Amino acid sequence: MNAIALSGITFVCISGGALLGMFLPGHHLSPDDKDVVRLGTGLIGTIAALVLGLLIASAKGSYDTQSTQVTHMTSNVVVLDNLLAEYGPETNVVRDLLRRSVVVLADRMWREKRAEVAQAAPFEASAASDAFFTKLQQLSPQNDAQRSLQARAVQIATDLAQTRLLLFAQTNNSIPMPFMVVLIFWLTIIFGSFGLFAKPSATVFSALFVFALSAAGAIYLVLELGQPFAGLMQISNAPLRNALTPLSP
Numbered sequence: 001m002n003a004i005a006l007s008g009i010t011f012v013c014i015s016g017g018a019l020l021g022m023f024l025p026g027h028h029l030s031p032d033d034k035d036v037v038r039l040g041t042g043l044i045g046t047i048a049a050l051v052l053g054l055l056i057a058s059a060k061g062s063y064d065t066q067s068t069q070v071t072h073m074t075s076n077v078v079v080l081d082n083l084l085a086e087y088g089p090e091t092n093v094v095r096d097l098l099r100r101s102v103v104v105l106a107d108r109m110w111r112e113k114r115a116e117v118a119q120a121a122p123f124e125a126s127a128a129s130d131a132f133f134t135k136l137q138q139l140s141p142q143n144d145a146q147r148s149l150q151a152r153a154v155q156i157a158t159d160l161a162q163t164r165l166l167l168f169a170q171t172n173n174s175i176p177m178p179f180m181v182v183l184i185f186w187l188t189i190i191f192g193s194f195g196l197f198a199k200p201s202a203t204v205f206s207a208l209f210v211f212a213l214s215a216a217g218a219i220y221l222v223l224e225l226g227q228p229f230a231g232l233m234q235i236s237n238a239p240l241r242n243a244l245t246p247l248s249p
Contacts, residue, residue, distance in 0.1 A: 003223035003231060010184050011216035017188035018208045021195030034197065041193040048186040052218055055175065055183075059225035066170060066228045067235050070109075073163045074240045077102055080156045081244050087149045091139065092247060097132035099244050104128050106237045109167065110229045133157055175226060180219075187215050 081098060084091040104126040136157060141147040191212060198204045224233045 003220050003227065006180065006223060007216045007220035010187070010219045011212055013184055013188045014191045014212040014215055015209070017190075017192035018195040018212065021192035022198060022200050022204075024192075024196055037193060037196065041190055044186050045190050048183065048190065051183060051186075052222075055222045056218065056225075059222045062170070063225045063228050063233075063235075066167060069163055069167055070235055070240065073160060073167075074243050076156050076160050076163075077240070077243050080153055080160070083149050083153045083156070087139070087146055087153070094132060094135045094139070096247055097128055097135055099247070101126060101128040101132050102240065102244060105164065106241050109164075110234070110237050129161075133161075175222065184219070191215075 077098070081095055084095050084098070108126070136150070136153060139146075139150050141150050191208065194208060194211070195204075198208075224231050227233075228235045
């Protein structure tokens with residue numbers, strides 16, 4: 001389920017809880033009964049606030065980590081291409097394969113979270129990536145400088161492959177649905193208690209609408225941050241795609 005749909009369900013549940021609370025006989029409760037309800041709601045509110053804060057911090061940390069990994073991978077691609085250019089004109093075929101593999105890499109990374117079938121499939125290196133690495137290892141250095149450049153290029157190419165695998169392994173780092181259901185249930189109870197002691201009026205309805213929208217927005221933020229390669233807050237793929245200029249004919 002995508003972020004917009006789940007946050008919409010959250011908004012409906014929370015608003016429904018608030019409206020249901022208004023139709024319950026909360027005004028006829030004794031002062032002691034009201035204190036018990038308020039204490040219980042306060043406890044649930046504290047737990048929900050802590051959990052929601054931890055979720056936002058965790059999702060933001062994961063998003064920043066993957067954004068940094070993409071930036072690191074982009075810089076490695078540029079360094080790798082510069083090393084191959086310094087090696088000599090005989091690496092033009094390898095550099096061309098590098099450009100093709102970067103395009104395939106970007107396509108796969110930014111599409112992995114758009115289809116559940118693609119997410120469930122095991123990672124497989126693209127044909128362009130395999131051909132690039134094979135050609136890179138088949139270079140025949142003629143002097144110490146070229147041998148050093150090839151060794152550094154192989155090391156960076158290996159680091160790129162490891163970073164790609166790490167990003168692929170993190171694509172399913174989503175919040176478990178039972179966990180989210182419990183959190184939405186807590187928020188519904190809290191908003192139900194808001195309506196329990198409030199008299200229906202336009203001001204109350206407007207305030208509860210804004211509060212419910214804010215809570216649903218927090219859920220949306222957590223879910224969006226957990227999908228860095230899709231949605232409205234996805235990491236930009238432009239730097240990676242535009243990292244290498246076309247080779248001169």
